[in-house]
Amino acid sequence: MIAPTSEPTRDDAALLPEPFAGWFLSRGWTPRPHQLDLLAHARSGRSALLIAPTGAGKTLAGFLPSLIDLAAEKKRRNALSREGPHTLYISPLKALAVDIARNLEAPVAEMGLPVSVETRTGDTPVNRRQRQKRVPPDILLTTPEQVALLLADRQAERFFSELKVVIFDELHALVTSKRGDLLALGLAGLRRHAPALRTVGLSATVADPNGLRAWLVPQEDPGEPRLSEVVQVAGGARPDIRIITAEDRIPWAGHSARWALPAVYEAIKAHGTTLVFVNTRSQAEMLFHELWRINEDTLPIALHHGSLDRTQRRKVEAAMAENRLRAVVCTSTLDLGIDWGDVDLVIHVGAPKGASRLAQRIGRANHRFDEPSQAILVPANRFEVLECRAALDANYIGAQDTPPIRDGALDVLAQHVLGAACAAPFDADELHREVTTAFPYRAVDRATFDKVIGFVATGGYALRAYERFAKIRQMPDGRWRLAHPSVGQRYRMNVGTIVEAPLVKIRLVGRGKAGLLSGRGRVLGEIEEYFIETMSPGDSFMFSGQVLRFEAMREQEVLVTKARDDTPKIPVYAGGKFPLSTYLADGVRGLLADEASWERLPDQVREWLSVQRLRSVLPTRGELLVETFPRANRHYMVAYPFEGRLAHQTLGMLLTRRLERFGAKPMGFVASDYALGIWALEDMGALFSGGRLPVDALFEEDLLGDDLDAWLAESYLLKRTFRACAVVSHLIERRHPGKEKTGRQVTVSTDLIYDVLREHEPDHLLMRATWDDAAAGLLDIHRLGEMLSRIRGRIVHKRLERVSPLAVPILLDIGKESVGGEADESILADAGEALIEEAMR
Amino acid sequence: MNAHPISAPVRTYRAVEIGGMSAILDPSGALYWEEHETLVAADLHLEKGSSFARRRTFLPPYDSQATLARLADVVARFSPKRIVALGDSFHDRTAGERLSEASGRVVRTLAGRADFVWVTGNHDPEPPTDWGGRVVPEIVIGGVCFRHEPSLGPVTVPEVAGHLHPVARVSGRGKSVRCRCFVGCGMRAVMPAFGAYTGGLDIRHSAFHGLWPRRSDVRAFLLGRDQVYAVGPDRLFA
CATH class of the missing domain: 3.40.50.300 (P-loop containing nucleotide triphosphate hydrolases)
Structure with missing residues (x-):
């Protein structure tokens, strides 16, 4: 210390x-x-x-x-x-x-x-x-x-x-x-x-x-x-960071970093203890699996992520503390400063997604302040090479990019107000004054606060239906008290703000002689229920370092057996959870624009950018490049805002709606951290140059107006957010005295509640909380707004005969990723035959 | 640029063979039997939302309003002579007392323009008739028996029931969708729950097991946003 x-x-x-x-x-x-x-x-x-x-x-x-x-x-x-x-x-x-x-x-x-x-x-x-x-x-x-x-x-x-x-x-x-x-x-x-x-x-x-x-x-x-x-305190010794070099070709797209595996393995061999950080659980699984395939020296390499069974995690941590391991492949579960063992090297696979995160992870390599940390970055594809390079520059100049503190969430305030009543009766004036001393809640006005109290008491509906059953009541002296001790008991059982996706246990079982599944076996960990729901018996997937075969669901448990095949059938990719930080985005744009800085890039990447400049154009730091080109009976538009996947996804939804109105017949879109690709039946390039829809008009800031509201109302994103707000605000309680309920078993689906509330009281406190949350967290609307205003008048449209080098990665992503929520009806249409044909009068 | 259509789209429905009749399945979850001008909706569960209030869980108290508005809408589209509420129309025995005046008026209007039949259910063995309609334990129309709970074992008379709130899951494109559905074979059909707060039970659940002689005969009709999709057993039980 x-x-x-x-x-x-x-x-x-x-x-x-x-x-x-x-x-x-x-x-x-x-x-x-x-x-x-x-x-x-x-x-x-x-x-x-x-x-x-x-x-x-x-x-x-x-x-x-x-x-x-x-x-x-x-x-x-x-x-x-x-x-x-x-x-x-x-x-x-x-x-x-x-x-x-x-x-x-x-x-x-x-x-x-x-x-x-x-x-x-x-x-x-x-x-x-x-x-x-x-x-x-x-x-x-x-x-x-x-x-x-x-x-x-x-x-x-x-x-x-x-x-x-x-x-x-x-x-x-x-x-x-x-x-x-x-x-x-x-x-x-x-x-x-x-x-x-x-x-x-x-x-x-x-x-x-x-x-x-x-x-x-x-x-x-x-x-x-x-x-x-x-x-x-000024920074300690400058960390010694480099980008990995390997013989193999750097992939255009993808997140596997398979190309660099031998080099990663060599690095592990050359150091005492190595932490290998990745961004997602599935990446961790994949990498761990692949490392063991080439682990000829049978180095003790372990796996650590939040979904693994706790005893298994504790085992890894203990082994690590005793310096018995040579490497641990891990996710953010090890991000924060738990101090164990001597780490000699940090390898970071995939893009670091934000310089602060990178700095923190590299800090793990050395708790001895004055010695430089050793770190190697392993970009998984070419854009990530750019991102790693920008991150490297960021770390050297100590740039940090944690997001600003945003206004406090109202669902959390509701939970706090109930907690206050549990301790002692409160006076609304006093509690309001106290709450506004908290920095995130300094701007909460009295009217909003009263709404929160009303919500806690009886749900706060315009239709006053529940007065008889209030959780808190006003006493003659005006103070609010708990209506019944059981309310306090339930508050205590449901305190907190962490709402996880419903999880199911994974149990590894064997098959008996008759081919029947045995009921017993080891629990390997927990996995999101929605992931399992996409699978059919017989599908194989990767978990806890092994390829498993999904056999059956039994009483909220997933029964799996060891799969014979080596490659899982269901590729799991849940990358891009963390948006590219604003700072890194700017860094990447800067890197693209500044040819002199390319010498710090690997040859292949430099060549890639040179060809891009030849075939199309490289935008300057402040510009947005939009390319249009035909390919295989479709017309494509690719834009490169570098604003992160969330913002691009939202932008994609909005642009396709607008393109639809202008008759471009968009068919779909795909968003990555770096770019957004839309494909359509009509030539969008002609639409832009013909003046019918100038590209500036397509990206106009009013995009964030009505279109956004209309799209959001239907979006599964809001439903998911609403669920979290309903739980945090204690509208829905996950745990009841006497029975442990999982998230799944809330007797009325929050999706249904959301639909009814949106239709009948759209300005209810919880709808407001939901919107605030989604706008900030899921949709990155703020960032999108800043981007739209930044690029106004600075959009470079390039009409091309064919796909540009820069567009290749995003095109490769098509088909691998679908846009959540919107696809529901199309899945139904694929699975069945529609019984209603709509006709226009 | 295409002008936005001014008039609402008119839908062309196709009737399907289910539960011993040829009926139209509406995306709202109701069923219309044209031959007998009968509209059926199961499991309205009126005032389910307010039933949680006693436990101090304050769900938005608008579910009855939402459910009845949807029922009124589908009635307006088909103009049936008879409306059958197939049991569990009220979530509990005192739900009628909690129903708002406005919602009561909607029921009264519906019951005034058609023969309104309340089939009893386990949640409402004695549904209130304050707003009109008649109560029956089950009703046979055109040789088909409409009852709340499916009878156990093989059927001799074609049967349409509710009670189980069927939902089906289909997957594709790396995702899966779960939605309410009609499910049935030649002789028996189970209707989706119509109520705004009614969830569902997966049709693969054991509660459905005894209902069909052969799984290969089962078809489900999944409720999409504006359409109903017919899905066969290979996709349903995959």
């Missing part, structure tokens, strides 16, 4: 009393400037954000003031039991809390500090949780959900009365999600009980530190935000 530094920076002995100073000395350490800075801020009671790269001793810096304070406090009043913790530490991962507890043990033991440290997560046994309420530790390490639960407790006021410090670890990862919203509201609630509390945010480097700084302190009005102090 701490590394030696060479230069003593300031003479601040007063900040570091004994036994701390002695302890530092005994280890040959000098306190780092940022550690002393944090101590100084703490001493004057100021909240602070610490921005530091991995390995900079962030965690100890965060805890040091609390440890010093507690040691002094213990001297003053020994053995007095406390009402509640002095310091709360909140991390996004349960495992991280446990890990930190272990790391704190050493300094506490070595200095003989009378400080108790305990964790409290969803895994903590009930009796220990009960005990923690009676005999609280000095420092409690926990998760956002536990904070919400503790706040909703009737003893909350007493329990938090002695709270002095709240430390948020990996704050940059927390704040951009609904969990972050819940936590922001929780922090506002903690301040109610401990108005003087001070916060410490620990974060990796971010694009906009001010968002995090504002998040940490109470806000007063929606105007200029108040900010915490900030302590910034």
Whole structure:
């Protein structure tokens, strides 16, 4: 956690009393400037954000003031039991809390500090949780959900009365999600009980530190935000990153990175321990499988992703900690700073999708701050080569691109309001004031807040049907109280904001002599139900490193056997989950436009771009290139906005609607992270040049108006989002006392609820929450809007005789990917015979 | 550029042989038997939404309104002489008390323009007749027996039932679609649930097992957005 530094920076002995100073000395350490800075801020009671790269001793810096304070406090009043913790530490991962507890043990033991440290997560046994309420530790390490639960407790006021410090670890990862919203509201609630509390945010480097700084302190009005102090640690040693080189041809498209496998294997062989990061679970499966095929030295290579059975994951983690593994192929489940073992090399397969992510992952290669991390990037196709190159440049200049903190979600606010009522009756004015001190909720007006209260009480419908059964009621003095204790019980069972897709267990079984499936076997892990639903018995797929044959569904379990074939029949690809960051998109555009920078690209890629310039054109950094060309009886249009798949998908939906209206007869489209391809029966190039639909008019910003609304109303995307909002807001409860319900078994499908609500009360609070969510997360509408305004008047249309080199990758994607939702009717049409023929009068 | 059509499209329906008759299956989930000018809709489950309120789950209280609007629409299209609500028309015994005045008026209007027959179901053994109509345990029309629950075992009289809320899943193009459907063979048909909040049971579920003499005779008619699609057993049970 701490590394030696060479230069003593300031003479601040007063900040570091004994036994701390002695302890530092005994280890040959000098306190780092940022550690002393944090101590100084703490001493004057100021909240602070610490921005530091991995390995900079962030965690100890965060805890040091609390440890010093507690040691002094213990001297003053020994053995007095406390009402509640002095310091709360909140991390996004349960495992991280446990890990930190272990790391704190050493300094506490070595200095003989009378400080108790305990964790409290969803895994903590009930009796220990009960005990923690009676005999609280000095420092409690926990998760956002536990904070919400503790706040909703009737003893909350007493329990938090002695709270002095709240430390948020990996704050940059927390704040951009609904969990972050819940936590922001929780922090506002903690301040109610401990108005003087001070916060410490620990974060990796971010694009906009001010968002995090504002998040940490109470806000007063929606105007200029108040900010915490900030302590910034310069980056450690520059990581040593390179793009992999291999003999094989770099593929035009695809995500397998198979071409580079031998080189990846050689790299693993040449290093002690390697982490191989990929973007999706299926990529992890595929790569793991392929590596073992060429693993002639039978190196211990393991697989780790979130869907694997927990015991299996724990095994891998333990083996890793003991340095028994040479490589682990893993997904983002290992992104955050859990500290295990010595990692010598990080290999990143596929595009890094955002420089922050890349920086974080590379940070894993070395928790020794002052030594350079070793990393190799493995692009899976040519566009990814460009993206990797841009990411590399980004990492060198330290550019960071975490998304800005957006307005707090209303479904989360509803959950929080119910939680507030669980603790004690609340006054709406007071709670509203408190909520608006939370940075993401600073702009929530009173009318909206009242709507939220109405929603919590009876669903908030214009038709007042449910008053008799309200969850919370107004008392004569105007305060709101819980209508019945059972409401509190159900709140506690359903707290949280993580809504997973319904999962089913995968059980590996054998076949008996008669060919019958045996009912018993090992559980390999869990997989999304929707994935299984696309399969028929006999189909093979890849999971937990093996090719499996789908046999049957039995009581919510998938029974599989080992498949004989080596290649799975169902190719699983769920890539592009993370949009290309704005920064990288710009970097890639810059790279294309600047020929001088091509020398840093592999020969094949350079040649590809040269031919593109010859056959078509390469756009300048600010331009949007649109190509049209015929091919095999169809007409194509390919645009290269580099705005990420989500934005392109939305753009594709909207453009095809407009093209349809102008008679281009579009047949379909495909979106990648880099480009958008549309094919049609009519020549779109002629349409653009003929002046009937100038290309500028096609991309006009009003695209985001009525067309968007009309399309969205029908879209499965909104239904899926609505489901999440319904669950988070507790309109639908996943768990009921006495029975564990899975997401699937909600008795009324949320799709049906959505349809009815949209038709009869389209401006209901949940519809608003759904729209906000979808616009930001799923559709990237904001980004699309910025793009449309950026390219206005700067669209370059090129009519070609045939496909251009740049267009090849997107054309290769056609057929591999279908656009969700829209295809439903066509599947039905394929499967059956229509019984109604429509006729026009 | 093509002008947008001004008048609504007129649909041409095709009748299919199912449950011992030749009937039109509507994408709304209703069935129209032209020969007897009879419209059938199963499992309306009126006031299902409000039935959750006692457990403090506040679903949008508009499902009855939505269900009845759809029923009124299909009645307007076919102008039947007789309307059969094939059981479980009301979600529970007190659903009638919770039905809004406006929704009651819709039922009254429908019952006023046709012979409205409430077949009893397990959810509504005594459906309210406050808004008109008559109650029967089952009804035989043109030699076909219309009842809520399918009878057990082989049938001698052709039969049309509801109760099971059939849905089917078909896949293709790497995706799958699950939708409500009519399902049946020559002698027996099960209708989809008509209610706005009614989900479904996969036709591969064991509850359907005893209903057909041979699976190869089974056909399903899946409700698309504006069309009904006929799908054979090879795709249904794949």
